[in-house]
Amino acid sequence: MSAIIEEPQTQSKQNVIARAFRHYCERHQYWLDRSTPHNTGRWVFTVVLALLYLLRVYLLQGWYIVTYALGIYLLNLFIAFLTPKIDPALLDDNDDGPSLPTKANEEFRPFMRRLPEFKFWYSASKAIFVAMICTFFDALNIPVFWPILVMYFIILFTITMKRQIKHMIKYRYLPFSHGKAKYKGKEDSGKVMAN
Template sequence: MMRAEDQGSGRSDVTSLLSQMSPQLVIQRATNLHRRIQHHIDTLAPYTMERWGFTGVLLVLFMLRIVLAHGWYIVCYALFIYLLNLFLAFLTPKFDPAFESDLAAQDVEDGAPGLPTSATAASGGLMSDVFHPPNAKDDDEFRPFIRRLPEFKFWISATQAILLSLLATLFSVFDIPVFWPILVLSNT
């Protein structure tokens, strides 16, 4: 609705609202929204079973949508390839002892003295302390398993991917017809 003083100037409420918004105000509101969302996500951290239960329900809803609608196979395929990638990153260690020689070679490339041999760890290269801390025994050393992708980040990424896939099934533009043997043979 236009006021009497706005009618004379020809400005509507929308244009006056847009003229009052500054970039700083938009950035401030976006930052506040991000903080609120992050706070709610952080409060979910201790509830592992509930989080994964919610994600499982979302995945079942997605699969029901795919099966009952007989479509969006490309979206389903992409989602499960992404979930498999996340799962493999979750299972692999952050520091793999099999790559110790690669780290020694990286020390040489970064300017550490010596050649990339087992003696590089003793010489104190840049990455050599990852597997051989100074003055540590190899046979009695405890090395905890540190995952490449932590469980919480795995859950967040999986849930976001499933929600995005559910959203994609609402639009027919993503329902691309696919001959299913192409999807099966593309992995071999």
């Protein structure tokens, strides 16, 4: 008999937790939707968050492995941001699928990224926030000789960006575009032409 009485109380506690979690998710999504058109503000927030993280790591003199992992993750996000959604290296010349224009007279198609800007920002911000939380746990402060990690990261960054730039040159694409192409019409000379 006591199991029957306790069951509704357990369900009501679960409902309260589920409703609170759902409310939090809705509020979170609301603020994400509101922040979407504000590119500059979003990136300023992320840069400030990154500077706070770096300041914390510098002042505490630790958590270099966490910082190295964060750097590798941000590098992977950046490469996905620079890469086209449909990689031209995977397309055959005989394939009639979508491809990037390679000649001046071909149709202009905007650059579609593998990782859109908003998802890049959101993932980078979450990663920096998680790394900041990791600095509160001493178990994650693994002692390492940090100059070696910096050297590894610089070498990895150089090799990866060299390969990405070669890919961009080979398939003739530029991952940055600022809106639709603008065309100039004929200049109006002010002369009246009569037939």
